[in-house]
Amino acid sequence: MGHGGGGALSGELTEHLFAAAYGNETLAALTDSAAVELGGARLAFSTDSYVVRPLFFPGGCIGDLAVNGTVNDLAMSGARAAYLSTAFILEEGVALDVVGRVAQAMGAAASAAGVTVATGDTKVVESGHGDGVYVNTSGIGLIPPGVDIRPQRATPGDVVVVSGPIGAHGVAVLSVREGLEFGSDVVSDTAPLGGLVASMLEVTPDLHVLRDPTRGGLATSLCEIAAASGTGVVVTESAVPVPESVAAACGFLGLDPLYVANEGRLVAFVPPQHADAVLAAMHAHPQGAGAAVIGTCVSEHPGMVVARTGLGGTRVVDLPLGEQLPRIC
Amino acid sequence: MGHGGGGALSGELTEHLFAAAYGNETLAALTDSAAVELGGARLAFSTDSYVVRPLFFPGGCIGDLAVNGTVNDLAMSGARAAYLSTAFILEEGVALDVVGRVAQAMGAAASAAGVTVATGDTKVVESGHGDGVYVNTSGIGLIPPGVDIRPQRATPGDVVVVSGPIGAHGVAVLSVREGLEFGSDVVSDTAPLGGLVASMLEVTPDLHVLRDPTRGGLATSLCEIAAASGTGVVVTESAVPVPESVAAACGFLGLDPLYVANEGRLVAFVPPQHADAVLAAMHAHPQGAGAAVIGTCVSEHPGMVVARTGLGGTRVVDLPLGEQLPRIC
Numbered sequence: 001m002g003h004g005g006g007g008a009l010s011g012e013l014t015e016h017l018f019a020a021a022y023g024n025e026t027l028a029a030l031t032d033s034a035a036v037e038l039g040g041a042r043l044a045f046s047t048d049s050y051v052v053r054p055l056f057f058p059g060g061c062i063g064d065l066a067v068n069g070t071v072n073d074l075a076m077s078g079a080r081a082a083y084l085s086t087a088f089i090l091e092e093g094v095a096l097d098v099v100g101r102v103a104q105a106m107g108a109a110a111s112a113a114g115v116t117v118a119t120g121d122t123k124v125v126e127s128g129h130g131d132g133v134y135v136n137t138s139g140i141g142l143i144p145p146g147v148d149i150r151p152q153r154a155t156p157g158d159v160v161v162v163s164g165p166i167g168a169h170g171v172a173v174l175s176v177r178e179g180l181e182f183g184s185d186v187v188s189d190t191a192p193l194g195g196l197v198a199s200m201l202e203v204t205p206d207l208h209v210l211r212d213p214t215r216g217g218l219a220t221s222l223c224e225i226a227a228a229s230g231t232g233v234v235v236t237e238s239a240v241p242v243p244e245s246v247a248a249a250c251g252f253l254g255l256d257p258l259y260v261a262n263e264g265r266l267v268a269f270v271p272p273q274h275a276d277a278v279l280a281a282m283h284a285h286p287q288g289a290g291a292a293v294i295g296t297c298v299s300e301h302p303g304m305v306v307a308r309t310g311l312g313g314t315r316v317v318d319l320p321l322g323e324q325l326p327r328i329c
Numbered sequence: 330m331g332h333g334g335g336g337a338l339s340g341e342l343t344e345h346l347f348a349a350a351y352g353n354e355t356l357a358a359l360t361d362s363a364a365v366e367l368g369g370a371r372l373a374f375s376t377d378s379y380v381v382r383p384l385f386f387p388g389g390c391i392g393d394l395a396v397n398g399t400v401n402d403l404a405m406s407g408a409r410a411a412y413l414s415t416a417f418i419l420e421e422g423v424a425l426d427v428v429g430r431v432a433q434a435m436g437a438a439a440s441a442a443g444v445t446v447a448t449g450d451t452k453v454v455e456s457g458h459g460d461g462v463y464v465n466t467s468g469i470g471l472i473p474p475g476v477d478i479r480p481q482r483a484t485p486g487d488v489v490v491v492s493g494p495i496g497a498h499g500v501a502v503l504s505v506r507e508g509l510e511f512g513s514d515v516v517s518d519t520a521p522l523g524g525l526v527a528s529m530l531e532v533t534p535d536l537h538v539l540r541d542p543t544r545g546g547l548a549t550s551l552c553e554i555a556a557a558s559g560t561g562v563v564v565t566e567s568a569v570p571v572p573e574s575v576a577a578a579c580g581f582l583g584l585d586p587l588y589v590a591n592e593g594r595l596v597a598f599v600p601p602q603h604a605d606a607v608l609a610a611m612h613a614h615p616q617g618a619g620a621a622v623i624g625t626c627v628s629e630h631p632g633m634v635v636a637r638t639g640l641g642g643t644r645v646v647d648l649p650l651g652e653q654l655p656r657i658c
Contacts (some may be wrong), residue, residue: 001421005451013451018415021432022439022446034447036412039370039471047414047467048450083365085376085467086347089418092330096346103350111352117351118363121377122342124333125656129460137378138414138467142368249640327454 002322006215009322011224019092026190031150035143042145044079046070047138053327055102055132060174061136061189062104065263065329068192069214070112070137076198076210076266077139078149081113086137087121091130102133113192115139133291141194146205153208154229158297159275163196163282164189164290166218167246170260170325175249186245191264194288200268203277209269212262215323219258222305223265233305235295235317258307259320261328261329269297334652335544341551360479361405361540364472370538371474373408375399376467382656384431384462386518387501391436391464394592394658397521398543399468399552400442404526405539405595407478408470412441416450419460431462442521444468470523475534482537485556487626488604490597492525492611493518493619495547496575499589499654504578515574525616534607538598541591544652548587550596551634552648561600563635564624564646587636588649590657598626 003011034048050066071081086106109116158323172188174180193212200207209229213221218240226233242250242257250257262285270278275293282288303318331338334521362375372478379395400410414436419428439446501517503509522541538558542550547569554564571579571586593616599607604622611617634646 001453004419006450010451012426012451017429018446018449018451020431021436022415023436024445024447034412034414036445036447038370038372038411038469041368041370042471043367045412045414045469046448047416047465049416049418049452049465051452051454053420082367083363083374085363085374086351087378087465088375089378089380089463094491099342100346100350103347109351115348116353116365118353118365120347122333122339122345123378123380123656124330124381125460126330128457131454131458134418134463136376136378136416136465138368138416138556139467140372140374140469185363211488266551268639305456314637323594327452 001326003017003092005323005326007220007320007322023136032073035077042143044074044077044141045072047136048073049134049136050329051134051327051328052173053131054176057176057188060190061102061105062133063102064109065190066135066137066147067106068108068263069329070139070189071115071192071194072212074141075140075194076195076212078147078201079143080194081139081141082196083114083118084110084115084133084137084139085119086117086276088121089130089134090124091132092124092127094132098132107108113194144201147201149207149210151209151225151228152299154225154231154269155208156231156299157272157295158208159272160233160271160295160297161270161279161291162294163266163288165227165241165243166265167242167250167257169263170328171246171249172329174325186249189262189264193266193287196276196282196285199285200278203281204274206267206271208271209264212266214261214263214329216320217259217261218267219317220319226305227303230302232298232301233295234298236308238310239292239294241290241292253325259324263329319329330655331651334650334655336649338651340628349554351585361402361412364406371472373406373470373472375402376464377402378465378576379658380463380656381658382460383504383505386517387503389519390434391462392430392431393438394519395464395466396435396442397592397656399466400444400521400523401465401541402525403468403470405541406472407476407526407530408472409523409527410444410468410470413439413444413466413468413590414445414448415446415464418459418463419453421450421453421456423461427461435610442523453544459560473530477537478539480538480554480557481561483554483598484537484624485560485626486601487598488539488601488622489562489624489626490599490608490620491547491623492595492617494570495591495594496571496579496586496589496593500575500578502657503654515578518593520616522587522595522616525614528610528614529607533603534612537600539595541595541598543590543592543658546588546590546601547596547647548646549648552646553645555634556632559631561627561630562624563627567639568621568623570619570621584653588653592658601620
């Protein structure tokens with residue numbers, strides 16, 4: 001299960017098995033979406049399969065999650081999603097009503113994100129060989145001229161900004177799984193981030209890094225960016241916005257909110273001279289209303305993420321081996 | 330199971346459930362790949378999930394099938410595949426060696442087709458919730474200027490050409506499933522068709538329709554083209570190339586080769602003035618060496634496919650409800 005968790009085991013699989021088998025450099029760039037040239041245009045191209053369990057959870061379902069997830073992966077290259085594909089693997093016997101509700105949610109999410117579902121596929125596997133509905137979405141979008149957003153560009157001095165409170169998606173899914181009840185109403189943060197990113201790019205095309213901290217949470221995203229860029233990252237724990245209900249649920253379950261999945265949040269590495277203006281642009285957008293500066297990029301401890309704890313100490317933030325919560329997306 | 334078979338039930342699902350939910354026209358065009366505009370370029374965009382069982386079969390495996398399938402869907406719009414995405418849903422406990430062999434096959438197939446795997450994803454589901462490996466591939470490619478290939482363009486007078494002998498893929502997969510043995514060596518026809526289509530387009534950009542007869546076989550492709558264009562199609566049964574070993578296996582199993590899946594064949598509707606030259610170009614290409622004229626497009630019986638049988642009679646070729654052989658791709 002750990003190999004699907006988005007942590008170190010997933011990274012090993014990508015690097016040693018897939019990138020080796022495919023033998024190319026585009027895949028090895030380790031971005032959320034690939035930047036490719038086609039017909040003179042610079043495109044972002046991304047794919048994700050969704051196996052979240054249960055299919056419906058507070059704040060969303062596998063359908064809007066699948067649309068927003070790929071829209072957001074494209075946005076992390078600075079691209080506005082233009083076209084999506086959707087491919088279903090249905091389990092024999094799943095109610096068409098369930099498939100219909102998922103498709104309706106996808107249509108509504110696509111409409112909200114301003115993206116067109118252009119092509120699709122449906123396969124059916126025997127009862128007992130699936131989980132009702134698995135969905136894959138892939139997407140393409142244009143990368144605006146002058147934009148070059150990738151983890152390798154993190155630079156000492158960059159200001160690290162998160163777009164809103166973290167941890168809600170993972171806790172919301174967990175709250176309805178296995179009958180757990182926390183007595184609180186945590187709803188998933190699933191949302192499209194293309195509009196927020198467009199607002200940020202209006203301030204400056206020179207954003208260094210964008211990443212949506214899904215599987216593995218904020219900590220995993222920061223570790224990957226530190227490793228890819230060879231810079232250090234310092235995070236002030238108390239500056240990281242965590243909703244009280246999420247903190248309570250995490251305390252109860254022994255989870256660290258830094259490692260819990262988000263589906264409508266991004267972390268940005270912004271050159272210091274643009275940080276105030278970018279933060280203001282984020283605050284002016286509904287998806288960035290809760291944006292906060294959580295740290296900086298430093299030349300000390302290259303490749304490593306360090307958190308300043310509430311007690312005034314520091315601790316190393318590690319890349320997790322697998323995922324605390326399997327099948328979160 | 331029938332809803333995943335590529336026949337009438339799949340069509341209903343696409344038309345009434347997905348196209349309705351997504352509310353757009355691109356999806357409703359019913360082509361193998363969508364033609365979209367982005368950054369001034371005309372792109373083909375396609376997706377397919379693969380759930381073939383078993384994963385390895387004579388002549389190929391789920392890996393090369395997944396690469397060739399999407400390469401071919403793009404080729405059916407006249408596009409040469411440029412970039413692919415690959416997304417895996419792995420079942421917990423599947424041997425990494427198996428995943429590695431699939432990935433190696435994908436790398437080799439991508440290399441043979443001249444396409445770059447640009448982005449990917451891996452999810453893992455619990456043991457018992459998958460079948461080892463499910464793969465999704467999506468792809469993009471450029472549609473050359475002046476090319477407008479879609480089923481609606483079939484016109485009375487068009488010559489109907491198939492690129493080679495049919496039925497091998499379906500029979501090859503079936504031969505190793507459930508321990509069936511036919512005493513013959515039928516291997517899958519899985520192959521990339523981008524090069525063959527490029528050769529055909531060198532003769533004329535004015536090919537009317539291209540389709541790769543996968544799920545549901547040649548009969549389903551012809552029925553879909555007849556319905557989309559509102560023209561009639563007449564096929565001479567004795568002109569359709571069927572290998573002896575495939576015919577024998579189909580006879581044994583009570584299958585009609587016209588409905589058996591192919592993964593390296595195409596059917597083309599060619600304006601009569603270009604038919605000889607296109608056929609010659611096909612014969613000159615390794616993937617079209619066995620090409621044959623099998624029929625014509627007529628103004629009689631609009632929307633219907635009729636076969637001239639060996640006995641001199643005619644029969645209506647119907648769209649199947651589902652698939653004779655589930656999980657063939």
